[in-house]
Amino acid sequence: MKTPINGNDLMALGYAQGEIIGIALKINRKRNGYTYEEMVSHYKNILETPENYIEDAVFSPLAIAIIEKANEKPEDLIVLNPNPKAYSLFGANHIEEGAKKQMDIAMQLPVTVAGALMPDAHQGYGLPIGGVLATNNAIIPYGVGVDIGCRMALSVYDIPETFYYENEAKFKRELIAHSRFGAGHGFQGQYKSDHAVLERGEFNENPFIKNLKDKAWSQLGSSGGGNHFVEFGILEFTQDDVVLNIPKGKYVALLTHSGSRGMGAMIAGHYTKLAKDNCKLPDQARNLAYLDLSSQLGQEYWIAMNLAGDYASACHEVIHTKMQKALGAAVLAKIENHHNFAWKEIWNGEEVIVHRKGATPAGKGVMGIIPGSMTAPGFLVRGKGEEEAINSASHGAGRQMSRTQAIKSITKTEMQTILRDHGVTLIGAGLDEAPMAYKDINTVMASQQDLVDVVAKFTPKMVRMADDGSRED
Incomplete structure (x- = not known):
């Protein structure tokens, strides 16, 4: 070796x-x-x-x-703010120091307006995962992330809980038949899906984006590696939800997590390099290189990012449509929310660019899904519009172990035991995605009670993930 x-x-x-x-x-x-x-x-x-x-x-x-x-001359470098603004932390006691240090650096950028760190935060590249950063007319490719527009999508079926337990074999068959995973994996020939997003004019406006269209078509309706999943579970409403028009009860639901696949990753890499070439920051801030939204490059990235986000949504739509037809079920409600994205929003009376890397919108009344792990519950939530959090919430439980740590410290027997104890059927996934590698979702939710209200609880029952060790998250 x-x-x-x-x-x-x-x-x-x-x-x-x-x-x-x-x-x-x-x-x-x-x-x-x-x-x-x-x-x-x-x-x-x-x-x-x-x-x-x-x-x-x-x-x-x-x-x-x-x-x-x-x-490189010192005068060529952009000077960081020696007196950065403070940022809000939620669940500070269980956020690693590496994530806080990355956020400290982000707050020193001359374009930074405000920041917040969600309770699932951990160290990443550029912005930490769980970092929210509002900037003045500037977009940071690594503040958005590699998997642009990654999202959760939830379909609530008119299927009672008992039907799932009586027909587990059918659910497993359909889950395997209508999902595909892993970096680089996609569909060929007659197995390709069609969607209106592939006809978007943006594919023809930029030679770089145009060259990604074939990849986008082949991967449409597939899911990435890493922590991406397609799973069936039981969604419990403890009271009637008037907004969704769903009575109190337990329903079978489909929850998916994935993003813009190879297309998004290539956009991220391409524009991050251009940002670094054009925005000379000190070494500690290099991964936060930004593009002026008034510039041609800034506009190119903004258009590409939004296209990648819509493509990610289309991937989920294809999966959910296939599954609905296979099950012959009616959908009572469909909820979708995304992270790894940037939005134009009004904050504190001014227009800002809000980057949410591994964090989700939680404006007043905005619906979201916050998953735990393959054995821990997830939650359907409604945002409270907390300005201190820049109208945001966590996108999940967040890792407490790196992938390498998890593989070294968790055994297959331990993972199989916890799956059996929770009655979860797992298809694929490696030890790096073991439930023990994640923070306690209940602790995370307790840290953001001011950010969201819980509407329903989702309990995973059958989970499919990539089994080839690939990752795109």
Whole structure:
């Protein structure tokens, strides 16, 4: 087995945290036949004499980046605000320090107006997952995230709870037949679906977006890797809901979680690079590079982001339509809410761009779905419009273990035991998605009682996820 080289190894050689280390680690993943010791030696030499590696087939990207960084004038960098505004925290006691530090940096951007951190927050890239940031006429691609427009969609059927238990085999058959998962996975030929979103004119306005249309078509109606799922469960209303016109009771429901697939990921990568090229921020803030919405690039990204969001919604619509037809059920209500997106909203009397990365809109009366884990309950909620939270709420329970930690510390037996204890049938998924890797959803919900009202509780019963270790979240 190859001995891995990590960021700490590089920092021990004198590399500073930031983009340079990212380039070095990308080269290391290929290794190119070098031993650990040889790679370390090259990394040391490149740092000392990068000019000797400019023409090197393997290390030239790193050498050039080091030289460019050395020649970067301090006056070229955008200055961060030394006296940033404070931001609101909900559930601060169970939010990791890494997420708080990322939010501290985001609040120093000269375009920042306000911020908030949701109780499911944990460290990510750019904005932390669970971070909400309002900016002045600026859009941050990594403030939106890689999986643009990722969302939850819930269909409530006119099917009583008892029918599910009497027909579990049918539900399993339809779940397998009408869902597909994993990074890069999609449909071919006659199995492709159609949707009006593919006829949108935006696909023809930009050559980069136009080249993504075939990928979008093949992946329409599929779900990503990581924490994305399609699941059946029981939704319980403890009282009549007048707004949804659903009487008190327990109903079979379908809940899906996925986003804009490969299309969204490629848009995120493309415009993040352009933002970094055009918005020179200090190393600690590089992943928060932003685009002026009045600029051509800003408008390009805004249009692409909205198209990706609508495409993500279409993917859910295809899944839910297929499942409804297969079950022959009537839908009593359909609720959908998304995260990893940016909205134009009025906050404190001014128009701002609100980024919600792993956080969802919770304006007054706005419906949302906040899932727990594959064994923990989720909640159908109605927003209260709390301004301190910038009209937002959490998008789930949030991770308390990284994927690597979960794989190392959770056994298959432990995972199977908790699934059995909760009566959950699981199709796919790895140990990185084990219920124990997530925070306690009840603690998270208790921390946001001022943000949302609970309308109904969703109990997972049959869950399908990617089983190939892929991720797009």
